[in-house]
Amino acid sequence: MAQEPLVDLGRRAKSAARVLATATTGQKNDALGSAAAQLRATADEILAANAVDVARAESAGEKPGVVDRLRLTEQRLHQMAEGLGAVAALTDPVGEVVEGWVRPNGLIVRRVRVPLGVVGIVYENRPNVTSDAAGLCVKSGNAVLLRGSAGALGSNVAITAALRAGMESAGLPADAVVLVEDTRHETVAEFVRLRGFIDCLVPRGGPALVALVVEHATVPYVVDGDGNCHVYIDADADLDMAERIVVNAKTQRPSVCNAMETLLVHRDIAAAALPRLASALGGVELVGDEASRSILPGIGVATENDYATEFLALRLAVAVVDDLDAAIDHIARYSTGHSEAIVTRDYGAARRFVREVDAAAVLVNASTRFVDGGELGLGAEIGISTQKLHARGPMGLRELTAVKFVIEGDGQVRT
Amino acid sequence: MAQEPLVDLGRRAKSAARVLATATTGQKNDALGSAAAQLRATADEILAANAVDVARAESAGEKPGVVDRLRLTEQRLHQMAEGLGAVAALTDPVGEVVEGWVRPNGLIVRRVRVPLGVVGIVYENRPNVTSDAAGLCVKSGNAVLLRGSAGALGSNVAITAALRAGMESAGLPADAVVLVEDTRHETVAEFVRLRGFIDCLVPRGGPALVALVVEHATVPYVVDGDGNCHVYIDADADLDMAERIVVNAKTQRPSVCNAMETLLVHRDIAAAALPRLASALGGVELVGDEASRSILPGIGVATENDYATEFLALRLAVAVVDDLDAAIDHIARYSTGHSEAIVTRDYGAARRFVREVDAAAVLVNASTRFVDGGELGLGAEIGISTQKLHARGPMGLRELTAVKFVIEGDGQVRT
Numbered sequence: 001m002a003q004e005p006l007v008d009l010g011r012r013a014k015s016a017a018r019v020l021a022t023a024t025t026g027q028k029n030d031a032l033g034s035a036a037a038q039l040r041a042t043a044d045e046i047l048a049a050n051a052v053d054v055a056r057a058e059s060a061g062e063k064p065g066v067v068d069r070l071r072l073t074e075q076r077l078h079q080m081a082e083g084l085g086a087v088a089a090l091t092d093p094v095g096e097v098v099e100g101w102v103r104p105n106g107l108i109v110r111r112v113r114v115p116l117g118v119v120g121i122v123y124e125n126r127p128n129v130t131s132d133a134a135g136l137c138v139k140s141g142n143a144v145l146l147r148g149s150a151g152a153l154g155s156n157v158a159i160t161a162a163l164r165a166g167m168e169s170a171g172l173p174a175d176a177v178v179l180v181e182d183t184r185h186e187t188v189a190e191f192v193r194l195r196g197f198i199d200c201l202v203p204r205g206g207p208a209l210v211a212l213v214v215e216h217a218t219v220p221y222v223v224d225g226d227g228n229c230h231v232y233i234d235a236d237a238d239l240d241m242a243e244r245i246v247v248n249a250k251t252q253r254p255s256v257c258n259a260m261e262t263l264l265v266h267r268d269i270a271a272a273a274l275p276r277l278a279s280a281l282g283g284v285e286l287v288g289d290e291a292s293r294s295i296l297p298g299i300g301v302a303t304e305n306d307y308a309t310e311f312l313a314l315r316l317a318v319a320v321v322d323d324l325d326a327a328i329d330h331i332a333r334y335s336t337g338h339s340e341a342i343v344t345r346d347y348g349a350a351r352r353f354v355r356e357v358d359a360a361a362v363l364v365n366a367s368t369r370f371v372d373g374g375e376l377g378l379g380a381e382i383g384i385s386t387q388k389l390h391a392r393g394p395m396g397l398r399e400l401t402a403v404k405f406v407i408e409g410d411g412q413v414r415t
Numbered sequence: 416m417a418q419e420p421l422v423d424l425g426r427r428a429k430s431a432a433r434v435l436a437t438a439t440t441g442q443k444n445d446a447l448g449s450a451a452a453q454l455r456a457t458a459d460e461i462l463a464a465n466a467v468d469v470a471r472a473e474s475a476g477e478k479p480g481v482v483d484r485l486r487l488t489e490q491r492l493h494q495m496a497e498g499l500g501a502v503a504a505l506t507d508p509v510g511e512v513v514e515g516w517v518r519p520n521g522l523i524v525r526r527v528r529v530p531l532g533v534v535g536i537v538y539e540n541r542p543n544v545t546s547d548a549a550g551l552c553v554k555s556g557n558a559v560l561l562r563g564s565a566g567a568l569g570s571n572v573a574i575t576a577a578l579r580a581g582m583e584s585a586g587l588p589a590d591a592v593v594l595v596e597d598t599r600h601e602t603v604a605e606f607v608r609l610r611g612f613i614d615c616l617v618p619r620g621g622p623a624l625v626a627l628v629v630e631h632a633t634v635p636y637v638v639d640g641d642g643n644c645h646v647y648i649d650a651d652a653d654l655d656m657a658e659r660i661v662v663n664a665k666t667q668r669p670s671v672c673n674a675m676e677t678l679l680v681h682r683d684i685a686a687a688a689l690p691r692l693a694s695a696l697g698g699v700e701l702v703g704d705e706a707s708r709s710i711l712p713g714i715g716v717a718t719e720n721d722y723a724t725e726f727l728a729l730r731l732a733v734a735v736v737d738d739l740d741a742a743i744d745h746i747a748r749y750s751t752g753h754s755e756a757i758v759t760r761d762y763g764a765a766r767r768f769v770r771e772v773d774a775a776a777v778l779v780n781a782s783t784r785f786v787d788g789g790e791l792g793l794g795a796e797i798g799i800s801t802q803k804l805h806a807r808g809p810m811g812l813r814e815l816t817a818v819k820f821v822i823e824g825d826g827q828v829r830t
Binding site: 018021022101103107109114116117195199200214215218220222238240241244245247248249252332350354355356358359360361362363364365366367369370371375376377387388389390392393394402403404405406407408409410411412413414 | 433436437522667784817825828
C-alpha cells in the first residue's frame with residue numbers, strides 16, 4: 001500500500017496547519033494529552049513494531065550505539081508520553097504580543113506571535129523524535145511533516161498512528177502529524193525542496209544532511225549544526241574551577257554537540273594548569289601544539305584538522321595561546337559558532353570574551369554543557385541552531401513561531 | 416584595473432565586520448557623519464560619474480523610468496547625506512538585552528543583540544541604495560558587501576569611495592563598505608554562494624532575482640518578495656471609509672509592493688459598493704469575475720492569472736465573495752503574504768480576519784500603503800520581508816542583528 005506522493009502529504013499538512021493556527025491552547029493541550037494516552041494504549045503495537053526494526057538492525061550488523069538509539073522500551077515509551085504532557089504544560093507562544101505602539105496618526109501597531117505553518121523534520125534513527133517533535137510543533141500551532149529513517153519506519157508508523165488518533169479525538173485534524181513513509185535517500189532531496197508546503201525545515205542529522213540542506217534546500221530552514229566548542233583557561237583562572245569545568249565539558253557526555261572539543265590555555269598559566277587538567281582528564285586522549293607538548297610530552301601532535309574537528313569522543317585538542325587576543329582569534333578561526341567558554345577571575349577578560357566571541361552561546365565560568373533548552377529554562381528544545389538568522393542557540397516553542405504585524409485603524413490613508 | 420576575486424572581497428568585509436561588531440555607537444555615528452560629509456564634499460565627482468551612467472542608459476534606449484531611478488541630482492545627493500544622519504540618530508540595536516533570567520543553580524542567562532556580521536545586498540539601478548543600505552548596516556554593526564547593477568557602476572564606485580573615506584576618517588575600517596565592481600550576471604550566482612563570508616543576504620530586485628536566490632543561495636537570506644495585496648470590503652463596511660482606503664491603496668503609488676492588487680467585496684454590499692468604488696478609481700483598469708461584471712458590465716474578465724499577479728500598475732482585479740470565509744480562502748490561495756486589509760465595522764469579522772489571514776501585515780480599516788518601515792515607526796527600512804523566518808514585514812535596524820546567549824556562572828557544571 002504505497003503512500004501518496006510527497007507533495008500531497010505536504011498539501012495535507014498545510015491544510016491541517018490552517019486549522020492548528022487558530023486552535024486554542026486548550027484544544028492543543030487536549031490533543032497532546034490524548035496523544036499521550038494513545039501512546040500508552042497502543043504500547044504493545046508500538047513495541048512490537050519496534051522489535052521488528054531492532055531485529056532487522058541487529059541482523060544487518062548495525063553498531064550497538066545505533067541499535068540502542070533505535071530501541072524502545074516500556075520505560076522509553078512512558079517517557080515519550082510524559083514528554084507530551086510536559087510540553088502541554090509549557091506556555092503557549094501563539095498570540096504573544098511581542099511589542100506594540102501607537103502611531104501619531106492613531107494607527108495601533110502590534111507584533112504578534114503566530115505559528116510558522118508546517119514544520120518539516122528530517123531525522124535519523126531515534127523513534128522518540130517522532131513524538132517529541134510532533135508535541136513541540138502542535139503546541140506551537142504548527143503541523144509537522146516528519147521524515148524519519150528507513151531503519152525506524154515500523155516504529156514511526158506505529159507512533160504516528162497513536163499521535164494522529166490523539167489529534168482526532170481532541171477534534172484537531174489528524175494531518176497535524178504526517179509521516180513520510182518513503183524513506184529512500186532521494187526523498188530527502190525532494191523533501192527539502194517542498195517550497196510552499198514547508199515553512200521551516202529543521203534537519204536533525206550529521207554534517208552530510210546539513211550539507212545537503214545548505215546546497216539543495218529551497219524551503220526555509222534552521223541548521224542544527226556542529227559544535228566545535230572551546231574552553232579557554234585565562235591567565236587569571238581559578239584552577240579548581242577550571243578543572244571542574246574542563247572535566248565536565250569534555251567527559252560528562254562526550255558525544256553531544258555542546259561538549260568541549262578544544263582546550264585553550266593562556267601561556268602564563270599553562271605550566272601550572274596543563275599537568276593538572278591532563279591528569280583530571282584521565283581517560284581522554286589529548287593532542288596538542290608544540291607549546292602544550294613541551295609541558296605534556298606524552299601527548300600526540302595536534303594537526304590543523306584536529307582543531308577543526310568535532311570529535312564527539314574522548315579526544316581533546318589542546319593549544320597554548322599567548323594571550324586573550326590569541327584565544328579569541330583561535331576561536332574565530334575554528335569555531336562553528338555553537339558554545340564557547342572562558343574561565344577567569346579577570347573582569348576585563350570576561351567582558352571582552354563575551355563581546356568579541358561570535359557564537360550562539362558564550363559562557364563565563366560555566367560548563368559548555370549548559371547550552372541546552374532544558375538547562376537554560378526554555379522547557380524543551382527542537383534543536384540547537386548554529387545559524388544567526390531567526391533562531392540562535394537552543395530552540396524552544398517560541399522559535400517555532402513567526403511574528404506578524406497587526407495594524408488597526410479607523411480609516412487612515414497615506415498622504 | 417581589475418578588482419580582486421569576489422571571495423577576497425568577502426574576506427575583507429568579514430575582517431572589517433569583526434571590528435564593526437565591537438565599535439561603540441559613538442564611533443559608528445561619527446563614521447556615518449563623516450560619510451555624509453564626504454558625499455557632500457565629493458558631490459561633483461559623484462554627479463559627474465552619474466552623468467556618464469545616465470548618458471549611457473539614455474543612448475542604450477532604456478525606459479524613462481529606468482533612467483529616472485538611475486539619475487542623481489544635487490537634491491537627491493543631499494537626501495542621501497541626510498539619510499545617513501537620520502540613521503545615525505536612530506537607537507543602536509547592538510547590545511540590547513532582549514530578555515534575561517537566573518537559573519535555579521545561579522547561572523545568569525541573557526539574550527543580547529549582536530550584529531549579523533557581513534550583510535550582502537544585491538540591487539538594481541538606484542544608486543541611493545548604495546548609501547542607504549550601507550548606513551543601516553554600519554549603524555547595526557555590520558559590514559556590507561554591495562553588488563549593484565552594471566548600469567550604475569560609475570555612480571556606485573564614486574559613492575562607495577565617499578562612504579569608505581568616511582569610515583576611515585572616523586577610525587573604522589574602510590572595508591566596512593565593499594562594492595563588488597564585477598557586474599557580470601554570473602557574479603550574482605557566485606555572490607549568493609559566498610557561504611562563510613555573507614551572514615545575511617538581502618536581495619532587492621524582482622522575481623527573477625528572488626528565484627535565483629531561492630534556487631541557488633547557500634548563504635542565509637531574507638527575501639523581499641512580491642506584494643499581491645488584497646483589500647476586502649466586508650458586508651458591514653463604512654462605504655466612505657472603504658472608498659478612501661481603496662483609492663489610497665491602489666492609486667497613491669501603484670508601483671510599490673504594498674499597493675492593492677485585488678479588491679474583494681462581500682456579496683451583500685457589492686451592488687452598493689462596486690459602482691461607487693469603480694467610479695472613485697477613475698483611471699484604473701478593472702477586471703472582474705462574473706458577479707462583479709454583472710454589477711460593472713463594462714469591465715474586463717479577470718483570469719486566474721490576474722488574481723495571482725502583482726500588477727504594480729493602474730490595473731485592479733475584482734471579485735465578489737460570498738462571505739468572510741470566502742474572502743479569507745481567496746487570500747490564502749493567492750496572497751504572497753505581504754499586506755492584507757479588511758474594511759469593516761463588525762468586531763467579530765475584524766477579529767477573525769486578523770487571526771486567520773497569514774501575512775506579514777494584516778490591517779483593519781487602514782490602507783495597505785502603511786506597511787513600510789518609516790510609516791510604522793521603525794525609522795528606516797532595508798526591505799520588507801515576505802518570509803516567516805527571522806524577519807517578517809518591514810525590516811529596520813533590529814532585523815539586521817542576531818541574538819546570542821550570554822551565560823555567566825561561578826563555576827557551575829552539569830550533573
